[in-house]
Amino acid sequence: MTLLMMGSHNLTELRDAICCISDLQVCGEFSGTPDVAPDFICKDHFKSAFFFFEGVFYNDMRFPECRDISVTTVEWAKSHNFPPFTQAKMEDTLLQDLRLKVGFPYLYCHQGDCEHLVIITDVRSVLLFCHLVSRQETSTSYHQ
Numbered sequence: 001m002t003l004l005m006m007g008s009h010n011l012t013e014l015r016d017a018i019c020c021i022s023d024l025q026v027c028g029e030f031s032g033t034p035d036v037a038p039d040f041i042c043k044d045h046f047k048s049a050f051f052f053f054e055g056v057f058y059n060d061m062r063f064p065e066c067r068d069i070s071v072t073t074v075e076w077a078k079s080h081n082f083p084p085f086t087q088a089k090m091e092d093t094l095l096q097d098l099r100l101k102v103g104f105p106y107l108y109c110h111q112g113d114c115e116h117l118v119i120i121t122d123v124r125s126v127l128l129f130c131h132l133v134s135r136q137e138t139s140t141s142y143h144q
């Protein structure tokens with residue numbers, strides 16, 4: 001899956017754009033009503049998730065039922081003298097604010113143990129392009 005995102009998008013928008021079959025699974029007991037479509041899928045029940053970029057766990061904490069599912073790893077790392085990891089909220093982090101390496105594999109984890117590699121393959125500066133277009137438009141209107 002390849003996604004095109006803007007720096008002004010936040011990490012929850014990236015998360016919501018990622019499609020995974022684990023989110024669509026039906027959870028519960030429905031053998032008594034096999035023909036009835038369930039009201040909820042796993043994505044509705046298990047909303048916790050995180051991205052891991054450059055030593056920072058970005059947790060999705062948008063909903064009251066969200067839990068920090070990175071805390072186990074953070075505490076384990078502390079107790080084993082690994083370099084400290086930090087945590088932040090996914091919904092408060094814009095893509096343009098991330099420190100990352102292009103082409104490096106990062107982690108997206110959701111549904112407790114469904115893990116995906118996230119690789120930023122390209123970063124472009126749209127501001128420079130917009131500035132150039134703006135200057136061209138100004139120049140064009142000046143000559144008319």
Ligand SMILES: [Zn+2]
Nearest residue numbers: 020022114115
């Ligand atoms: Zn998944």
